[in-house]
Amino acid sequence: MAMLMMKDNMNQLFADYEHPAFYDEMFEGRGKGRIHYGTMLQRLAKMGLEELKSRDALMQEEMVTQGITFTLYSNNPEDSSRERTIPFDLLPRMITSEDWAHLSQGIQQRVKALNLFIWDIYHEQSILSDGLIPSDMILNNPYYVPEMVGVDVPGGVYIPLSGIDIIRGKSGEYYVLEDNLRTPSGLSYVYKNRALMTSLFPELFFDYRVRSIDRGMNALLGSLRSLAPHSKPDPLVVLLTPGIYNSAYYDHCFLAQEMGIGLVQGNDLIVKDRIVYMKSRQGLRQVDVIYRRIDDEFLDPQVFRKDSLLGVPGLMDAYLAGNVALANAPGTGIADDKAVYAFVPDMIRYYLKEEPILNNVPTYILTRPHEREYVLSRLSDMVVKERSLSGGYGMLIGPTATEEEIKAFAEKIARHPERYIAQPTIKLSCCPSLTDGRVAPRHIDLRAFTFMGSDSSYVVPGGLTRVALQEGSLVVNSSQGGGTKDTWVLG
Amino acid sequence: MINRYAELLFLIGRCLERADNYARIINIYYSMRHELMETDEGYAWERLASAVGHTHELSTPANEWAVLHDLTFDRTNPDSIFSSIQQVRNHIRTLRPLLPGELWDIINTFYLWLKEQDVSKLMLQSPYLFYKHISEQLALFNGTADAAMVRGQHWNFIQTGKFVERMNGTVRIIQATYRNMKQDEKLLDEELLYNRFLVLLKSCGGYDAFRKFHAHHVRLTEVTEFLLLNAEFPRSIRFGINSLASYIERNPLLHHSIKNLSIQTSDVLSSIRAGRQRHGENITEEVLLLLQQLQLTVSDLGLLFADICYQEEAPVTVEV
Numbered sequence: 001m002a003m004l005m006m007k008d009n010m011n012q013l014f015a016d017y018e019h020p021a022f023y024d025e026m027f028e029g030r031g032k033g034r035i036h037y038g039t040m041l042q043r044l045a046k047m048g049l050e051e052l053k054s055r056d057a058l059m060q061e062e063m064v065t066q067g068i069t070f071t072l073y074s075n076n077p078e079d080s081s082r083e084r085t086i087p088f089d090l091l092p093r094m095i096t097s098e099d100w101a102h103l104s105q106g107i108q109q110r111v112k113a114l115n116l117f118i119w120d121i122y123h124e125q126s127i128l129s130d131g132l133i134p135s136d137m138i139l140n141n142p143y144y145v146p147e148m149v150g151v152d153v154p155g156g157v158y159i160p161l162s163g164i165d166i167i168r169g170k171s172g173e174y175y176v177l178e179d180n181l182r183t184p185s186g187l188s189y190v191y192k193n194r195a196l197m198t199s200l201f202p203e204l205f206f207d208y209r210v211r212s213i214d215r216g217m218n219a220l221l222g223s224l225r226s227l228a229p230h231s232k233p234d235p236l237v238v239l240l241t242p243g244i245y246n247s248a249y250y251d252h253c254f255l256a257q258e259m260g261i262g263l264v265q266g267n268d269l270i271v272k273d274r275i276v277y278m279k280s281r282q283g284l285r286q287v288d289v290i291y292r293r294i295d296d297e298f299l300d301p302q303v304f305r306k307d308s309l310l311g312v313p314g315l316m317d318a319y320l321a322g323n324v325a326l327a328n329a330p331g332t333g334i335a336d337d338k339a340v341y342a343f344v345p346d347m348i349r350y351y352l353k354e355e356p357i358l359n360n361v362p363t364y365i366l367t368r369p370h371e372r373e374y375v376l377s378r379l380s381d382m383v384v385k386e387r388s389l390s391g392g393y394g395m396l397i398g399p400t401a402t403e404e405e406i407k408a409f410a411e412k413i414a415r416h417p418e419r420y421i422a423q424p425t426i427k428l429s430c431c432p433s434l435t436d437g438r439v440a441p442r443h444i445d446l447r448a449f450t451f452m453g454s455d456s457s458y459v460v461p462g463g464l465t466r467v468a469l470q471e472g473s474l475v476v477n478s479s480q481g482g483g484t485k486d487t488w489v490l491g
Numbered sequence: 492m493i494n495r496y497a498e499l500l501f502l503i504g505r506c507l508e509r510a511d512n513y514a515r516i517i518n519i520y521y522s523m524r525h526e527l528m529e530t531d532e533g534y535a536w537e538r539l540a541s542a543v544g545h546t547h548e549l550s551t552p553a554n555e556w557a558v559l560h561d562l563t564f565d566r567t568n569p570d571s572i573f574s575s576i577q578q579v580r581n582h583i584r585t586l587r588p589l590l591p592g593e594l595w596d597i598i599n600t601f602y603l604w605l606k607e608q609d610v611s612k613l614m615l616q617s618p619y620l621f622y623k624h625i626s627e628q629l630a631l632f633n634g635t636a637d638a639a640m641v642r643g644q645h646w647n648f649i650q651t652g653k654f655v656e657r658m659n660g661t662v663r664i665i666q667a668t669y670r671n672m673k674q675d676e677k678l679l680d681e682e683l684l685y686n687r688f689l690v691l692l693k694s695c696g697g698y699d700a701f702r703k704f705h706a707h708h709v710r711l712t713e714v715t716e717f718l719l720l721n722a723e724f725p726r727s728i729r730f731g732i733n734s735l736a737s738y739i740e741r742n743p744l745l746h747h748s749i750k751n752l753s754i755q756t757s758d759v760l761s762s763i764r765a766g767r768q769r770h771g772e773n774i775t776e777e778v779l780l781l782l783q784q785l786q787l788t789v790s791d792l793g794l795l796f797a798d799i800c801y802q803e804e805a806p807v808t809v810e811v
Contacts, residue, residue, distance in 0.1 A: 058617060200620070202618065218685065221702070221706055221707040222707040225706060237706075259707075261702075
């Protein structure tokens with residue numbers, strides 16, 4: 001009788017589930033769950049759709065109560081309607097331990113090579129003189145910061161925190177889609193998603209040994225403190241935020257609180273005699289490490305944008321004098337440029353003398369005439385990205401674009417080919433999501449967070465699975481209506 | 492003040508703190524589970540009972556359902572959350588004319604709600620939300636008392652009860668955690684050790700505060716120092732001792748007991764530091780023994796206070 005009921009529940013739960021033509025994380029065929037999802041499928045079936053929906057309502061309520069939000073950009077910063085909870089999908093995504101071993105090794109390899117690349121670009125530029133990457137692409141790049149030339153950053157670590165976006169192709173093979181090396185956001189959601197799941201859906205954890213993510217915060221704080229100039233034993237670390245109207249302000253608050261570090265804005269800091277101080281009630285306190293969540297161009301109005309009110313005048317001077325550490329270092333954007341991305345496998349071979357463990361998505365550099373011509377001839381099959389933008393802005397997704405949109409992008413590319421790159425549309429893998437009161441396949445990716453110290457690195461087990469909640473959509477960014485789900489690495 | 496009232500106020504403070512302690516620890520343990528150590532036989536739920544300092548015999552088998560029942564609803568267990576709230580309600584009922592009227596309304600509403608609950612209802616609405624609701628109700632009571640009660644003897648006796656129970660809770664959970672860590676020594680790698688300390692800090696509500704004092708040094712010495720000797724963290728033993736000193740009345744026995752407590756607290760840390768110099772960071776039998784002694788001293792202090800409620804003394808500050 002119980003078995004019969006479970007089968008009924010399973011049928012009801014996945015009644016409308018249209019098995020996608022893409023790689024499905026949970027099912028390997030119609031009604032046939034992948035082995036590692038087996039126990040969870042039984043649990044879900046036992047609960048049934050109504051119970052899942054009621055849990056979902058609890059989760060959403062809890063997110064509102066806890067203020068787990070992001071802010072959409074608006075011209076009116078007082079407009080509180082721009083503050084949204086990031087949609088949370090309560091069906092977790094699982095990664096087997098074998099897959100994770102492969103992924104985390106690949107990610108660590110990649111981050112190590114990218115860090116070496118940044119050092120090289122601001123020192124010897126051997127990769128340019130050896131002709132592996134066109135000099136023009138680097139030296140005329142808006143993310144290239146000439147002030148960083150010859151600067152030795154603490155421990156040689158340019159990117160203490162990185163977010164590497166991973167996707168799966170049609171056969172389940174993993175690809176790196178993007179490297180986020182400036183101020184990657186979303187780490188707080190990894191921790192909040194897990195906390196919500198363990199609090200409100202604890203029974204799902206009964207049957208699995210899910211790898212803990214708790215040590216990650218300690219690893220990040222340890223990395224940041226290790227950057228303190230002169231190896232100061234008890235450094236003052238702060239998180240520099242643009243303020244409450246920034247889209248990722250929740251992220252900033254959460255991280256500062258979890259690490260027990262100060263959350264400051266530009267006007268809380270002052271530079272005197274090339275030393276950065278925090279204005280406190282006890283007087284000026286020297287700041288040793290700044291985990292900045294402000295882009296390079298706003299960091300210091302004396303060096304970058306003169307109109308920046310977010311940064312700290314004189315900060316770069318203090319930094320270049322070696323009196324304060326910045327994480328991530330200025331100028332790291334050079335390595336997460338969407339065109340430079342295409343050369344990361346070459347960097348790995350060049351610097352590490354190893355074959356890349358993770359593949360790139362094939363990328364067309366549109367300044368190359370034959371590649372441009374090829375892309376323009378099949379724009380409707382391509383994803384085109386503007387090199388300088390992120391967050392899903394400035395993108396063309398060929399298969400879902402209108403003719404007008406395609407035409408407009410073709411003109412843009414013809415006018416400024418150097419501003420764009422193109423990639424074939426990868427059929428992102430799908431995972432069942434609870435959306436609009438039913439379970440349906442939705443495309444997902446994974447942002448894996450890595451913390452790099454001077455002698456080791458740590459990849460948070462799992463990371464942030466982002467979900468394109470619109471049916472058929474491939475855009476997972478929260479600013480474009482994407483959601484997230486908890487990501488389990490099985491132990 | 493009538494002696495009997497003093498004792499009731501003292502007990503109100505203790506029971507409120509105990510219920511709050513239970514709710515917080517159960518919620519943390521239930522969701523994090525690192526401490527419960529998954530085994531082939533399932534979770535070691537009895538560890539949850541020892542973490543909250545539950546001394547009553549547990550129902551058998553000590554599974555999830557039974558332990559949650561015993562700690563939360565068991566009417567025959569005087570330490571369960573239900574019994575604690577019931578005692579607070581009864582004592583406030585006795586003392587109604589002495590206390591702000593709102594306190595009765597809050598505790599009575601809370602009690603009437605709790606009386607209707609059981610494990611199946613708890614499971615239905617999610618253990619997390621259930622225990623969170625308990626913590627919120629207790630915070631409402633404490634906040635109202637803080638805003639409305641005259642600072643005088645009544646207030647002092649409630650606070651005395653609160654801090655005695657709080658110190659008791661802190662020592663008990665340290666003791667239980669370290670005993671389990673010693674027992675699981677061979678199974679614990681760096682990550683698992685970290686997780687155990689994390690659960691301990693969160694169970695004491697001290698995770699955020701710990702970061703501010705010790706950053707990423709989540710290690711035996713720092714965690715113990717923070718929970719025992721930090722003068723600014725409200726659930727540390729040092730904070731409890733200092734608070735008691737400002738609330739209690741002069742009494743040579745109390746003076747001696749508190750001084751003893753202070754010395755024993757330092758002894759635990761000295762032993763850990765000495766051990767670290769000899770053979771690295773380890774929980775030794777000596778540390779466990781010192782914690783046990785500390786536990787006994789805190790328990791004795793509670794009994795002593797209960798006795799002293801029946802003595803009339805002039806209020807002065809005790810030197811510590």
